[in-house]
């Protein structure tokens with residue numbers, strides 16, 4: 001996501017310093033870019049762990065472990081062992097992941113286990129806001145993706161509002177320390193990049209839909225994909241609205 005740097009500069013580095021974190025995890029770290037920047041900024045003094053579903057990525061696209069950074073597959077025995085052991089991290093950062101969690105309470109329970117007592121969880125995700133054409137395009141695209149993936153037996157939830165996300169934390173036994181809704185800079189080149197990515201995703205879903213055996217379903221989604229491609233091309237996608245939640249175990 002384009003806004004990871006903003007989160008890093010505004011919040012994560014400050015949190016690391018404030019709580020004196022030594023062991024830091026990025027849960028759902030994607031390509032590991034955030035950890036790599038933390039490693040550089042902090043002069044390789046922290047133990048950094050990235051967790052994600054790496055086995056579904058091509059070999060060349062998986063981040064590589066180094067002396068201070070290790071990357072663990074979410075589906076691996078190593079990850080299960082880490083969760084079983086518990087109390088591992090002073091700080092867990094998780095950016096743009098909540099809307100991917102099929103069973104969010106179970107996933108938050110894993111994060112609670114991975115935190116040391118009084119450890120901190122910092123979560124950020126896109127906010128469901130709907131007050132402009134490009135916000136509406138983002139949300140409608142997100143709903144369509146969720147709908148199509150549900151029919152494919154996969155998962156992608158639409159975005160939460162901050163008010164919807166907050167009770168999940170309390171239910172998982174976390175104490176919310178602060179939460180914020182923020183609007184970050186979303187420059188034109190990032191808008192173009194994200195809009196291009198959304199259009200490529202739409203093309204991929206459309207191609208997958210062409211192989212769907214159920215004719216009614218195929219016709220329905222084909223029409224929706226055509227409509228959505230027009231909408232996204234016209235308005236672009238806006239990822240400038242975020243919420244952040246900081247909580248402790």
Ligand SMILES: C[S@@+](CC[C@H](N)C(=O)[O-])C[C@H]1O[C@@H](n2cnc3c(N)ncnc32)[C@H](O)[C@@H]1O
Pocket residue numbers: 001004027028029030031051052053074094095096097100101107
């Ligand atoms: C939108 S990407 C964000 C990646 C990265 N955090 C960033 O800010 O660029 C969401 C990531 O969460 C990962 N993910 C989804 N569900 C997950 C889970 N249950 N445990 C760990 N990672 C998960 C996905 O594989 C994906 O890499």
